[in-house]
Amino acid sequence: MDKDIIKVNDLIVAYDDEPAIWHLNMALQENSITAIVGPNGAGKSTLIKSIMQLIKPVSGEVWIKGSKSRKALKEIAYVPQKGEVNWDFPTTVLDVVMMGRYVHKGWLKRPNKKDREIAMSALRVMKMEAFRNRQISELSGGQRQRVFLARAICQNAGIYIMDEPLQGIDITTEKLIIDTIKSLQQEGKTFLIVHHNLDTVEEYFDHAVIMNKTVIAAGGIGDVWTKENIDKAYTETGAG
């Protein structure tokens, strides 16, 4: 069986004629925890937004489980950067987490008791049960990140794509998120995660894509996590 659950072929993405991603090729190995690493402006968010079809590329292809159809996106739970969400929207923690269920039900059907149980169990995993009736505007940054992950768990997708889930959170929440990710990996899930802290890459991830507009090196951590590759990404091209 093909171990590459997502494939990106020769991707070019530009904003106002300025390329943010240039002839990028990568493959996400099934059941891996893969880091996307690179300097500010390297195109990491652009890459995952392209995979999620939130941005239209100039050229290139994205295959998800052997399909190019939008339907394949159902296989993915996407966790955007905290800053990309309107946290002032008047809604509760439980309602946000329950949104993870709409992928299965469609937007018109109301969630039922089972959906609620699944959402509560996801909140329990993230130790956010006590906050279920809290307005999302009243959460701290770390609590927001926990709610995001609970919503992704609720979706019960095979692939998680997360944009800087560990940004601006304390060590307790970081450990909880990493432990949850590792136990979901045991259940067969796959992770593609934008990560900034170079000191924790080897501890948290088994694969990495080191990039700066294009891929500098990609593969198993033991093979690609070298000073040479990291220096190359962080010193070349002037994208940062």
Ligand SMILES: Nc1ncnc2c1ncn2[C@@H]1O[C@H](COP(=O)(O)OP(=O)(O)OP(=O)(O)O)[C@@H](O)[C@H]1O
């Ligand atoms: N909506 C946009 N319009 C114009 N340019 C954009 C837009 N979004 C991103 N860019 C530019 O594209 C390049 C890549 O941005 P992107 O956010 O993908 O990088 P990143 O690697 O995720 O950066 P960071 O580590 O700072 O989050 C940057 O030069 C950025 O300024």
